[in-house]
Amino acid sequence: MDRTTTTGNHPEPLEFRDFAAARGRHLVRTAYLLTGGDAHLAEDLAQEALGKLYGSWRRVSRMANPAGYARTVLVNTFISHRRRRSSGEHVTDTFVESAVPVADPALRLTLLHALGELPQQDRAVLVLRYWEDLGVEETAAVLRLSPTAVRSRASRALSRLRDRLGSEYAELARI
Amino acid sequence: MTSEEDFARALRASAELAPAPAGDLLALNAELRGRNRVLRRRAAGASAVALVATAGCALALLPWGTPADVSAAGDTPSAAAPTPPDGFMSHTLRSLLPKEGKVDAQKISSTDRSMTPSASAEYDDGHGPAQVGVTAERVVTPLTDADPALQCPDTLEQPTTTCHVTARPDGSRLVTAAKAPRWNGDTRTWTATFSTPDGRMIRAFEIVTGFADDPDREQPPLPMDGLQKIATSDDWKPAFDQLPPGRVFTEPVTTEQVAAALREALPAGAVFDPGKDTQNVPGRIHGTVTLNGRTSNVVATVAHNWQYGLPGDERVRFQQMGSTANIHQTVNGIDAFLKKIPLAGPGHTPETQGTDWFAAAQFPGRTVVTVKLWTPGTGNQHATGPGALDEDQVVALVAAANWSHA
Known part of the structure; x- marks a missing residue:
């Protein structure tokens, strides 16, 4: 997983394009999980989030953690977006190119499907906690929730996934 | 799945199925969106700019597409070009606004190092606020009727209350226009676009936002001659120092x-x-x-x-x-x-x-x-x-x- 290193203020401001090119892929992945596997929407959200950063880039580039800020903008963009593709573009069995061997695509798709059925904020909690590896407090700050709400949402969402996936839930652990 | 770590591992494996766009292209597209957002925010409602922002860059697709659209494509001023000081656009805008009105210090912004330097501010004459702003662009030379930027908006596309085009003796052009609201509560926009023979164009605009059943004010805080004064000011010249020369006009099809x-x-x-x-x-x-x-x-x-x-x-x-x-x-x-x-x-x-x-x-x-x-x-x-x-x-x-x- 990509990690964000917090090292204090950058000695020189980052160039927007360098930052966007470097972080874009990770943001697309995060958005892909948030959207329950909607590849097109994921790219759209990542572009939109980066586009929002562009307007205030001089300020953002001097932040201690521009990547963390970009993640927050992405999550907020995801939560506030209105689905523009009414026909829906959901996970299918057609895979995008991936450098990683796809040995168990069905299981991964099953998980993405199940994620997509969760309420948006519950999804965001799971993605931030278990993909972005944020702590409860950090997740709460991004989503403007209380730490207690984050814990309860995470617990409830995992429980729902367990119920939804049944026996496949255990198989996912062996991925 | 037995633990949160297992779930995290499964999530990471699923993320591998995400699309892998080329980083450079993703960055360029994001920048394009960002520039369009800035344009919309700074000049939302200004007829030609709004046309670009909402109609899919129609002007950009013409051969005389404005520098705003060039910048959207990723071209940036050369590093060697002289640049105006930080805040030049907003400082100049503020200096040109009538002193009797009030500028909200929290709502004034400036984009100085861009292919379309711009500034906007919330200005209140005591009868309600309006967004007042400017954008600076280069247009193709010599100035020509074929350039949509020098014409009144196409009324088929853009409902327009009034529009006047004035050719001045020195070869400059002034286009003043008022955009009609599309619906009860839609914004009203007034623009004054001034272009000089050497290809400098300043578009000054005012936008009043309304709400359904809460009528907008009929007239903006700045009367049209006030907006013209801003657009035609020589004070904007330094904003063009960083911009590349305008393109030379090429004859389009009839x-x-x-x-x-x-x-x-x-x-x-x-x-x-x-x-x-x-x-x-x-x-x-x-x-x-x-x-x-x-x-x-x-x-x-x-x-x-x-x-x-x-x-x-x-x-x-x-x-x-x-x-x-x-x-x-x-x-x-x-x-x-x-x-x-x-x-x-x-x-x-x-x-x-x-x-x-x-x-x-x-x-x-x-x-x-x-x-x-x-x-x-x-x-x-x-x-x-x-x-x-x-x-x-x-x-x-x-x-x-x-x-x-x-």
Whole structure:
């Protein structure tokens, strides 16, 4: 997983394009999980989030953690977006190119499907906690929730996934 | 799954299925969106800028596309170019606003190092605030009637209350316009666009935002002569120091040629009527198209030397232009895209609001064709129902082979 290193203020401001090119892929992945596997929407959200950063880039580039800020903008963009593709573009069995061997695509798709059925904020909690590896407090700050709400949402969402996936839930652990 | 760590591992494995866009292209597209957002925020409602922002960069697709659109394609001023000091645009704007009014210090912004330097501020004359702002751009020289930036907005596309074009003895042009609200509560916009013979263009604008059943003020805080004073001020000159020279005008195809090509490219049975209005410029035609009893408005443009003289690859710029398109197609080897642009209005949901259809195609030899189609509704609103052409027909129209010979 990509990690964000917090090292204090950058000695020189980052160039927007360098930052966007470097972080874009990770943001697309995060958005892909948030959207329950909607590849097109994921790219759209990542572009939109980066586009929002562009307007205030001089300020953002001097932040201690521009990547963390970009993640927050992405999550907020995801939560506030209105689905523009009414026909829906959901996970299918057609895979995008991936450098990683796809040995168990069905299981991964099953998980993405199940994620997509969760309420948006519950999804965001799971993605931030278990993909972005944020702590409860950090997740709460991004989503403007209380730490207690984050814990309860995470617990409830995992429980729902367990119920939804049944026996496949255990198989996912062996991925 | 037995633990949270297992779930995290499964999540990471699933993330590997995500698309892997090229980082550089993703960055460019994001920058394009960002620049458009900035333009919308700074100049939302200013007629020509709004046209660019909401209609899929129609002006950009013309051969004399403004530098604003060039910047959207990723070109930036050279590092060696002199640059105005930070805050130059907002400082200058503030200095030109009447002192008797009030500027909200928290709502004034400046973009100084850009292909379209701009500033905006919230200004209140004591009778309610308005967004007042400016954008600086270079236009092609010599100034010509063929440049839409020097003309009144096309009233077919943009409801306009008043518009005046003044050619001054020194060769400069001044265009003043007031945009009519499309619906009860829509914004009102006033613009003064001043262009000099050496290709400097300042567009000053005022926007008053209203709400349904809460009428906007009929007149803006700054009267039109006040807006003109801002647009024509010499104080803006330093903003142009960083901008590359304007492009030289190249003769576009005639309106008649565009109309002939449009008729030939329409599906069988469709009838194009340019109407009696003469508000067309070379390279562009507007009118109505009727098929199977349905009639829609249409605007078509064709440019054989699309954005000639600009740095970078025009094919990449075209792809960026279509990055937010709903449909991408290759028709007989011609790349085309179609954007569905929703127009919000009172009482409309995303499912019921009016829609503009904007399509573009790129042919070999720098020829780019655009077609915009919409169906007028009540008043100035756009209808929600199907238009004269469906999506496939619009894409086929814009990518028809005969455009190459227009």
